[in-house]
Each structure stands twice: as structure tokens, then as C-alpha cells.
């Protein structure tokens with residue numbers, strides 16, 4: 212029998228080793244995946260993914276907070292001054308530049324996930340230096356369009372997917 | 385000092401077992417005949433105390449799990465049910481809750497003892513690494529346990545901590561969703577935390593066994609930081625150290641039960657008696673006290689990703705201490721400069737702990753114009769500076785004091801040690 216160390220060219224045996232090893236690794240990966248993926252959101256969690264909200268009772272300068280996917284969604288009927296303050300802000304002053312139009316489909320309705328993008332606290336409304344939202348956890352201040360202006364939060368508050376079903380009804384998610 | 389067992393089975397059953405599984409001689413060498421340096425002081429009792437606390441947590445925890453319901457709608461009430469209806473439930477829960485705190489007290493002292501006396505230096509690096517692994521697992525266990533009562537602090541603490549993982553590049557979002565099992569902290573999160581909170585203490589127990597194994601190869605370090613040379617330098621573990629450890633455990637238990645009986649909520653937060661509400665954040669979120677120094681570091685760094693990296697870095701850097709410290713001398717007794725930096729490190733740690741629970745924008749201790757944030761930043765810089773500058777540099781430039789020849793000489797004086805050695809030799813010759 213030939214000594215394996217004499218072989219210069221990769222032999223049949225090397226091929227078998229690598230092929231077996233690769234196949235084994237693949238098998239372990241396939242077996243482990245369900246063990247990890249079971250932790251991801253399950254069908255019942257995903258089923259609650261969208262809600263419909265009646266906004267007819269929310270007057271100008273008022274807000275409504277609804278629960279969507281376990282998180283608060285702020286629905287704010289903005290005042291003219293609030294919209295103006297947001298529109299007048301130059302993009303160069305923003306850490307995460309977005310225009311007011313990108314923030315609100317209809318300027319008077321700001322609909323966003325009320326979760327601070329720093330570590331997930333819920334900011335307080337009509338508060339803080341920019342009269343928008345203020346997060347008491349580590350002092351992040353958002354403006355009247357929910358854009359981050361000051362503090363440790365890295366990005367603007369998230370705008371969820373939503374659509375106006377009518378003038379007084381929206382669907383979130 | 386493995387293989388020091390002097391155990392000889394006397395009974396036939398003992399011999400039979402010894403030939404098949406030498407487990408009794410293993411335990412005998414670990415807890416009875418193991419030679420220990422004769423000069424160990426009381427800072428050496430905290431390992432035994434930590435072991436005791438782990439057992440207290442496991443026993444009380446298993447019983448609590450018999451009455452607790454891991455469901456978002458029922459968890460809070462089931463804990464109140466434990467407090468009000470279950471026989472002795474209040475005692476078990478208060479012991480478990482305060483026990484977790486006292487476990488951390490013991491482990492923090494145990495770690496600082498190792499840092500003061502240089503116990504992490506060769507040949508005890510693996511012992512140190514296993515200890516740090518236990519500490520990391522304890523942090524995870526304590527965090528997930530605190531989520532179980534499903535109060536406001538449980539919920540929002542879990543929210544803040546799981547959000548840390550979002551900063552991981554590219555897959556941060558996916559990791560967070562995976563931890564939550566949803567789009568926010570919710571029932572699936574509570575379920576899995578309960579499962580893991582039950583599991584991890586047993587993983588800790590396994591690592592503790594390895595930790596003790598790694599201790600028994602080189603043996604214990606001691607306040608002088610020099611290795612025992614002769615039999616004269618050591619005493620057997622039992623009865624000398626078993627009794628000393630037991631005595632310390634009793635004293636420690638008195639402190640634990642002072643809290644359990646007279647001040648059970650002192651280390652807790654009143655907001656955790658408000659059921660979790662995903663739509664209202666408490667005005668002031670604080671983690672349990674044992675995470676506060678790290679929380680202060682997160683808040684001291686203005687950038688989110690860097691802050692989180694700083695916090696994890698602050699924990700992970702302790703793993704590599706054996707390779708950061710360049711000094712050949714172990715004990716701070718002989719390192720006059722290190723001793724000062726060490727105590728500043730301890731005070732700085734307490735200071736960061738204080739800063740972790742106050743409002744960052746307020747004035748530090750009422751000193752006008754000096755905010756808590758500024759002091760947190762100074763504390764953070766010292767924390768890291770201690771590891772990456774002071775430890776490596778000091779070892780190269782510090783003038784250390786001369787080391788004694790042996791432990792016995794240091795304890796009894798040169799003449800005393802010689803006298804004792806002569807007596808021992810005479811006794812041996814007689815026998």
C-alpha cells in the first residue's frame with residue numbers, strides 16, 4: 212500500500228475526507244437551524260401584525276397612543292405651528308436627515324412608533340427642548356416630526372407602514 | 385495540588401467503589417486533605433460563601449418555580465400569590481431576591497481579593513478565566529431572573545438590555561427579534577427567560593466544578609503571593625479551613641437574613657410592584673445595583689454603539705487581566721504603588737455604581753456646574769485606564785518591596801520558623 216505522505220497530488224482519500232466533513236457540517240447546520248429559528252416570532256405573533264384605528268376623535272393638538280405589535284404607536288394631530296417648526300428646520304441641523312414630508316404623509320397627522328431609538332423607552336409628548344418628544348431615560352430630545360435632535364439616540368423615531376383607509380380611519384402595519 | 389489524597393477506604397464497600405469510581409478520594413483530596421497556605425486571611429472565605437449562595441439560589445429557585453407561572457398575563461400575580469398564599473412563600477422569595485444580591489456581594493469581594501493579591505497570575509490564569517465566566521453567567525442569570533416577576537422594572541430593564549444588541553453591525557436587528565420572539569419584549573420573551581433562568585445556574589455549577597479543579601492544580605494563592613515551599617507552610621483543608629469557611633458563612637448568612645427579615649425590599653425597586661405596562665415607561669429606569677457601574681459607563685459615552693461596546697468591553701477586559709499585568713510580584717503587600725491604584729479602582733467602582741442610578745444632567749453631589757455626566761466620564765476613563773495603562777506600565781517601573789523567604793518565616797519570624805521546623809523534624813523522627 213502506498214504511504215499517504217508520499218502522495219503529492221490530492222488523492223481519493225483526501226477527497227473523501229473533505230466531502231464527508233463538508234456533508235457532516237452541513238447536516239449539523241440543518242439540525243441546529245430549527246433549534247435557533249424557533250426563537251423567532253411565531254405565527255400567532257405575526258398574525259397580530261396589522262391594526263385599524265379610528266382617528267375621528269383626535270382633535271388638533273391632541274394625540275392618541277395605540278398598541279401595535281406590543282409597542283406604542285403615537286398618532287398626533289399636529290398644530291400648524293408644529294408643522295411649521297418642522298418644515299422650517301434645515302436638514303443640515305439633523306443627525307438623521309429627513310424632510311417633514313418624508314415623516315408625515317398628511318402633514319397634520321404624524322404617525323410613528325413611540326419607541327426611543329436609543330434603548331427603547333417611551334418618550335414623553337410635547338416635551339423637551341424642541342417641544343416634540345423627550346425621552347427621560349437618557350435625555351434624548353425629538354422635534355415635532357419625531358426626528359432626533361439631541362441626546363444619545365442615533366435615529367429618528369420609526370415610521371410604521373400605514374395607510375389612510377378613509378379620512379378618519381387608518382390601518383397600521 | 386491534585387493527587388494529594390490521603391484517603392484510604394476502610395470498608396469493603398468503600399474499597400469496591402474506589403476501584404470502580406474513585407469519587408470519594410477525589411472529594412477527599414478537594415475538601416479534606418488539600419494542603420492550604422497557613423497564612424490565608426479572611427478575604428479568602430468569599431469563595432466558600434459564593435458556593436453557599438449558589439446552593440441557596442438553586443434550592444429556593446427550584447421551589448419558587450413550583451408556584452410561579454411564566455406567562456405575561458399571570459407572572460405578576462403568581463409572584464404575589466407566592467408572597468401571600470404559598471406557605472413560607474414570602475420567605476422563599478425574599479431569600480431568593482436578596483440572595484441574588486448577596487451572591488453578587490460575595491463574588492465582587494472574591495474578585496477584588498484576586499486583584500489585590502495577584503491571584504490571577506501564572507499559574508492561575510485558567511482559574512481566573514473560569515471565574516470570569518461564572519461572573520458573566522451570573523450576570524445573565526440575575527438579569528433574566530429579575531424579568532420574571534414581570535413588574536415595570538422587569539419589563540423596562542429587559543427592554544433596555546435587549547436593545548443593547550441592536551448595535552451589533554448588520555445582524556443586530558435580527559438578534560434582537562430572536563431574543564424577543566416578537567416585535568417587543570412580550571410573553572415569548574418571558575417564557576424563554578424563565579427556561580434559561582432555570583438552566584444557567586446549573587451551568588454555573590458545572591463551571592464552579594472546573595473552577596475548583598483549576599484551583600487544586602496550583603493550590604490557593606495567599607496574602608504574601610509566594611508559593612508554599614515546605615509542608616510547614618500549609619495546613620490541611622479540614623478541619624482548619626472548613627471550620628473557618630463555615631464560621632464566615634454563618635456571619636454572612638446573618639447579614640443576608642437581616643435583609644430578608646427586616647429590610648426585604650431595600651435592594652429592590654418599588655416600581656417592580658407595578659405590573660408591567662408596555663405603554664408606560666417609568667420616569668427613572670435603573671438596573672439592579674450590581675450592574676450599576678456598567679450602566680454608568682453606557683450612559684457616560686454619548687454614542688449608542690460605542691456606549692454599548694464600552695459596557696461589554698468593561699466586563700470583557702477583566703478576562704485578560706492576567707496578560708495586562710506585567711508585574712512579577714503577585715501581592716499588593718509588596719507593591720506600594722499598585723496598592724494605591726487598586727484602592728482608587730475600588731472607590732471608582734463604587735462611584736460609578738452611584739452614578740449609574742442618578743440623573744446624568746444633575747449636579748454631582750450638588751456641586752454647582754459639575755454634572756454627574758462629567759464625573760461618569762472621568763470614572764469611565766479611570767476604569768479603562770487602570771487596565772490598559774496602569775497594569776501594564778506599573779509592572780515595568782514600580783519598585784517592589786523584598787519578598788520573604790517563605791510563608792512560615794513571614795508568619796513566625798526567621799527564628800520562630802527554624803524552631804518550628806526543628807520541632808516538626810524531631811516529632812517525625814520519633815514517629
Ligand code: HEM
Nearest residue numbers: 441442445446448449452477481484526529530532533585
Ligand atoms: C445563580 C443563581 C440565581 C440567581 C443569581 C437568581 C436571581 C434571581 C433574581 C434576581 C430574581 C428576581 C427576584 C425578585 O425580584 O422577585 C429571580 C427570580 C426567580 N428565580 Fe432565580 N436566581 C438563581 C437561581 C434560580 C434557579 C436555579 C431557579 C429555578 C430552578 C430560579 C427560579 C426563579 C423563579 C421561579 C423566580 C421568579 C419568582 C420571583 O421573582 O421571586 N432561580 N432569580
Ligand code: FES
Nearest residue numbers: 327329330346349
Ligand atoms: S432610551 Fe431614550 S434616551 Fe436612552
